[in-house]
Amino acid sequence: MQQPINAPTLYINDLNVWFGKNHVLKDLTFDVFPRQVTSFIGPSKCGKTALVRCLNRLNDLKSDFRYTGNVQFNGKDLYSSKVNVTDISPKIGMVFHKPIPFRRSIYENVAYPARLRGIKQSSELDTIVEECLIEAQLWDEVCHDLDASPDILTIGQQQQLCIARALAGNPEVLIFDEPCEQLDAMETPKLEVTVQNLKSRYSLIFVTNKRRQAARVSDVAGFLYNGELIEFGHTEQIFTNPKNKLTEDYVTGRLG
Ligand SMILES: Nc1ncnc2c1ncn2[C@@H]1O[C@H](COP(=O)(O)OP(=O)(O)OP(=O)(O)O)[C@@H](O)[C@H]1O
Ligand SMILES: [Mg+2]
Known part of the structure; x- marks a missing residue:
């Protein structure tokens, strides 16, 4: 059955997560909508990664993971x-x-997820590789080096390649977990522009511990603290008129 046009892509209700006895996410409720960037901010170890790994079942890999x-x-x-x-x-x-x-050519890094979804014809793979690299804003830089190893790329270009690789899986949601952590001051704005450009086609989730970055890139923001979603709302409201004192302390830099 097709979803109504304004239905959330992800609906999270009363989510609790434990790693062993460590209760890392507490009673989280929120929605993620298409054509928006939803950011999660908060101090180190507040649960940002644990949360996003719940949203694509990566936490299943941890033997002590439990959720309600x-x-x-x-x-x-x-x-x-x-x-x-x-x-x-x-x-x-x-x-x-x-x-x-992956330790494969630039081309194969992007073609591989498409092959996994059953695409075999080389002309179709060529098109997907080109389109995904264009969407990830890397095509112009690598179109003459598709057979080369990704080792020739800068860290920022490698991150754009990882975006292209994720796009080749034909996603509906793309989650970025502190994607600029290893990038330099020149590479970060490019990734932020890429994220903005992807917004028209995907539901985007963007984890960052850089407050200003969340303010720049996201439409909706959630502030996590000690595993609790303290506040969730329009980014402008969260940053200019937070309802909660903890949120205010965090966005103004007094906390964390
Ligand atoms: N496998 C695990 N077993 C036990 N506790 C874990 C495990 N993985 C993460 N945690 C705990 O979960 C909590 C949330 O960690 P998480 O990595 O989600 O925080 P974060 O907000 O992403 O931090 P950072 O900004 O440093 O990336 C922390 O208390 C962390 O110690
Ligand atoms: Mg993290």
């Missing part, structure tokens, strides 16, 4: 026994803080 609550992707329970994690993970793509390209 509800996570729905396009109106269906993401944690249902009917969900095949291998099928779902490209739909909810992830760009990590450190770019780790």
